[in-house]
Amino acid sequence: MFKAVLMPGANELEKIAAEIVTCVKCPLHKNRANAVPGEGNPRAEVMLIGEAPGAEEDKQGRPFVGAAGRLLNEALEKAGFSREEVFITNIVKCRPPRNRVPTEDERRACLPYLHRQLEVIKPKIICLLGRTPLETLIGPYSISKMRGRTIEKDGWLFFLTYHPAAAIYNPSLKEQFLKDIQKLRELIHRDERRRGSSLDEFL
Ligand code: URA
Ligand code: SF4
Numbered sequence: 001m002f003k004a005v006l007m008p009g010a011n012e013l014e015k016i017a018a019e020i021v022t023c024v025k026c027p028l029h030k031n032r033a034n035a036v037p038g039e040g041n042p043r044a045e046v047m048l049i050g051e052a053p054g055a056e057e058d059k060q061g062r063p064f065v066g067a068a069g070r071l072l073n074e075a076l077e078k079a080g081f082s083r084e085e086v087f088i089t090n091i092v093k094c095r096p097p098r099n100r101v102p103t104e105d106e107r108r109a110c111l112p113y114l115h116r117q118l119e120v121i122k123p124k125i126i127c128l129l130g131r132t133p134l135e136t137l138i139g140p141y142s143i144s145k146m147r148g149r150t151i152e153k154d155g156w157l158f159f160l161t162y163h164p165a166a167a168i169y170n171p172s173l174k175e176q177f178l179k180d181i182q183k184l185r186e187l188i189h190r191d192e193r194r195r196g197s198s199l200d201e202f203l
Helices: 010-021 027-031 055-060 067-079 104-121 131-137 171-189
Strands: 046-050 087-090 125-129 150-153 156-161
Touching: 010 104, 027 104, 046 104, 046 131, 055 067, 067 171, 087 104, 104 131, 125 131, 125 171, 156 171
Parallel strands: 046 087, 046 125, 125 156
Antiparallel strands: 150 156
């Protein structure tokens, strides 16, 4: 019989997504219309991680489809990325009430899904969008000091920039955000895997 040829990793990502949409491991499941597992290329070299779904994401079950998503799309396009070549997700997969920052407990409950997605996709570089993913995956560092920089931690290469929602109404942040995503594109072309800054520089 005909068997669909799937990209390696697609099945595993679907399995993770299926678990997420029925997940009740933290209280955020109570108010969601739709969980937002994330989407994109199962073999993406670049993974982008935001904070949590907002209203529009909750409605559609897709990441970054509201105002912040439009700016993210603009930045990706200007840098020469297509949304189809990257993978986009969030620290927590369900929308916090009134878009509040997800609590530590909620992040801890949800993180195993993100780690599994990382293990399947194995991106060359992980772009953290703003303070929540920075704090959660790296530590309590300042985004304005870290932005535009690469950091190696736990065997992964991270790249830091602002959250697009922070850049929407602030022209100077927007300019820096667009530049950072451009730099992300350049990093992919050079292999800077072994050239990330050490975290010690930021202590
Ligand atoms: N903000 C985020 O952090 N993630 C989304 O998916 C949308 C807005
Ligand atoms: Fe489960 Fe994560 Fe949603 Fe919490 S936010 S219910 S841990 S999928």
